[in-house]
Amino acid sequence: MSRDLLRSFSSIFGTKLGLLLVGILSTPIIVRAIGSEGYGNYAHLISIFSLLMVFTKSGIFNGIRKYIVEDRSVDDWHNHVFSFYFRTSVLISGVLAIILLSLSQIGQFENIFSGDYQYYFVLLAVYLFLGQFYSIGRGALMGFGREHHSEPIQMLNSISYAGVGLLLLYFGFGVDGLLIGHIVATGIAGFLSLWLVRNELDFTQLIKPLSDSVPQKQFLTFNFNSVLLAFLTVSMYNVDLLLLRPLAGSSETGIYKAALTVAEFLWLIPMAIQYTLVHSTSEMWYKDQQEQISSIASTATRLNLSLLVIMGIGLIFLADTFIPLYYGSEFTPAVGALFLLLPGVLGLALSRPIFAIGQGKGQLKYLVLTTGASAVLNLILNIILIPKHGMYGAAVATSIGYGSMFLFHVVTARFIGFNPIADLRIVRIGVAGILAAGMIFGLKYFLPPLPALLLVPPIGFVVYVLASVQMGVVDTPEIEKLQRHMPNKLDKVFTLLKNIRNGEHPTLHH
Structure with a gap:
């Protein structure tokens, strides 16, 4: 990796490590405060939110990071890119927030969800809309190579959520207190992100028409494909939780969520690599530096695998001690689900940097097809196995679905034009x-x-x-x-x- 890549990775990885620490400190308090049933409901709501964020965030966040870094011969290119994505994001998030508010008011709502969910959906609508401003600001900062600003703000977002959420839990709030914590935190983070990027951009461009030379069709195509790609990916992360709660209950969903959370410790380093590579390799693709991209891809995959191996070994040997101590004895069954999840989580972790480099090129057709194949496989297996085997069926289905991502994306990478396993060792x-x-x-x-x-x-x-x-x-x-x-x-x-x-x-x- 070049010096710039390593610096970007260091900023992102340091923040991911900090986020992990905040989660480690706050999660056991949250779980004990709201119980496995409340934690199951919270996990269910966040899964719904994550699916909605696909439409409001994924195309916008990835698009602004990819295009704002490209040095095109268009006057005020950076301002036009920012203006296009800002307007698009406000429109999409506003429409979805109104839909959420409307759904919470329909008469049949309480027949589908519990009564508290009506209030929760109102909070989700506010969180969804405010979160979009943070996504825009963070994407712009990262596109300009200012991870040393964007990542501390993400850390502040996490600390603010934990602080406000835990304070409200102390004063008797439940799941709603955690959602309010998210709203306050993302509002602060959004304001700071846009404030820091103000010197790089001319905000008056937001009310001016876009230049005819701006490739709006290309932006929209990338946005659509990014949304489709992210929807398929996020569905893989959440379909097990969405199916498990109505079929197995909130308590078992909470226990399974605990297993997922521990297994996802493996994603710490791969996610940092992924966030680094999208906008970094985008510029390389634009300059046709294909050999350098292949070298980066194979090195990233090798080092990623080497770190995942030791992290996985540690989880295998220490899970039976860590989970009951961390979550409480009620969550001991999560150990078995964790062991079933680990192979697939490892495979998905390996696919993340490969996925990001393909995304950086902007030709998402192959990525959509292969991710779609994994998502369909994951959905079918969860539908088959959860009714018979509960959370253990969900773990097996999810592990197979996750693992297929690595195999499929290695093949996809060769079609796109790079080889991520040339130097795997x-x-x-x-x-x-x-x-x-x-x-x-x-x-x-x-x-x-x-x-x-x-x-x-x-x-x-x-x-x-x-x-x-x-x-x-x-x-x-x-x-x-x-x-x-x-x-x-x-x-x-x-x-x-x-x-x-x-x-x-x-x-x-x-």
């Missing part, structure tokens, strides 16, 4: 994983539960890194490139890693 990664797994198993066996949770992850990670370097999972130039972006105080550590990689006697001295 899967045998070397496997050997390093086996060595680390042995160490992790031994430590877990001999240590009590709480010390194991504290000591096994860092020790296992260090062992895995050393084994990966020794096995040649990473190259010396890649180590040196990372070193250049790290504090000088870590130079001795990187010298050790380079010595191990080059087969020299390990030493911490220069």
Whole structure:
């Protein structure tokens, strides 16, 4: 990766890590405050919201990131791109918010949902509309390469939600308090994002007609395909929850949601890579730098897999200790669902950077077809397995659907014009994983539960890194490139890693 790519990734990854920490700290409090049934209802509402956000956010957010970075020979290109997507987003989110408000008022609503859902839908409508301003502002900041601004705002959004939501829970609110927390947080984040981007853009363009040279048809086509692609993807993330609640009840849905949340820890690094690559590779595609794109894709896939392996091993060995301690003994059945979910979550995590590079090119037809195939497979399996096997059926169905994404998108990448598995080094990664797994198993066996949770992850990670370097999972130039972006105080550590990689006697001295 270039210096700019690594800087962007570092900003995004740091924020993802912070978001994970906020979630780790707030989730057990939320779960204990509203119970598994309330948590199931909250998960159900957020699934509905996520599906609606596909129409309001996905095409807008991806489109503004992709096109605003392109240096086209059109006067005020950046302003025209921003103006087009701002108007489109306000129109779409406004219409959907009105539809939500209307649905909450129809007479048959309470026959479909519980009475509280009528109020929840009003809150969802407000959240949906305000959230669009944040999406526009964040997309513009990222398109201009200002992840060092966009990502701290995302962190602030998460902290604000947790703070307001937990405060309202303390004062007796329930699921509605969490939704109000989202509304307040996204309002603050939206205002700050647009404020920070004001010097890059001329907001008066919002009330002026667009230039005839602006390719509005191209924008709309990309927007439509992005929405379709995102709908298929988000349906995969939520169809299990949407089907599980009416078929198995809120309590089992809450337990299954806990398993999903833990499994999705694996998405931390892949999501950071994905968000980095869309607008970064868009400019490369525009300049026809195909060889550089293939090199980035294969390196990203290899490093992504190597990190996912150690994270997956850690979850496998520590889940039976972590889940009851973190969520409470009521959620112990989530351990079995987690084990069933992990293979598919790994596959989907691997597909994320591949997906992003294809998105950066703008030709989404192949991505829509392959993602659609996975989504249909996922839906059919969930419909078949949930009635018979409940959350375990949902876990198996979802795992197969998720896993198919990686296989399908590797094939799709070749059609688009790059090879993401040219330098995978899967045998070397496997050997390093086996060595680390042995160490992790031994430590877990001999240590009590709480010390194991504290000591096994860092020790296992260090062992895995050393084994990966020794096995040649990473190259010396890649180590040196990372070193250049790290504090000088870590130079001795990187010298050790380079010595191990080059087969020299390990030493911490220069």
